[in-house]
Amino acid sequence: MRARVLVRPKAGILDPQGKAVERALPALGFSGVSNVHVGRLIELDVEDGEALPAMCEKLLANPLIEDYEILES
């Protein structure tokens, strides 16, 4: 099974990378952009999709600072 895991900085935690991108876009002439956050995309083939949440909790994300979302494709 092919899976995608999206990892995002937890809401409420300062995300300076998102802020930097948010500030850079108007400088390039793109207006009306707000609430930018930068996360990670992890793509993987797994034999046992049931194991994905545990993989996320133990390694792919740090639940203290990140939220994750598992997408099957």
Next chain:
Amino acid sequence: MKFGVVRFPGSCDEMDALQAAVRVGEARLLWHGDRDLGGVDAVIVPGGFSYGDYLRVGAIARFSPVMESVAAFAREGGLVLGICNGFQVLCEAGLLPGALLPNAGLRFVCRQVDCAVAEAGTPFTNACREGEVLSIPVKHTTGRYHAPAEQLDELEARGQVVLRYAPGQNPNGSERDIAAVCNAERNVLGLMPHPEHAVDPLTGSQDGLRLFESMREHAGVAVAA
């Protein structure tokens, strides 16, 4: 007193840590693939970029064979000092509370900072006075200490915040100016500043030595430095 300094692929401060430890005792390197800690009295997890810092800082190093032994050593009350990347590894391993995030300013910071001793009653600061200011360098990109607010309250109430950046000197946006935290049992300490780079007059400050002297004092070995 015998120190063991862990070397991961990507460590870069293990030799300075070794040299600092040698000033107060004996020291040897511990390879990341080994499980045997060689009967050391304290373990130092040094700075650097363990396993390339892939995925997240400290995330992969946490699963190395040596860290299994370090975790068991810590659970038995052994002294473990994590410096910079070592701090990140100990947080990822759950041996210390919280996590380290990219610096608020997104820049690599490399400078001398003043750190006030917030808690002198630990094996790592018992040679210091409470409130004493130590001048120690930082050099990192991912040093912003974070924990949920209620956990920060708890850490402060229990005296687990051990060093704080002096007012106006917080280099990375760490919550509540936290530079060093210890676990509830006080035998594991992590800090972003590099005490091992501040042990010789050549580099401007010997304040970092106080942490190593504290550890020796705690171990109860009276060896002349």
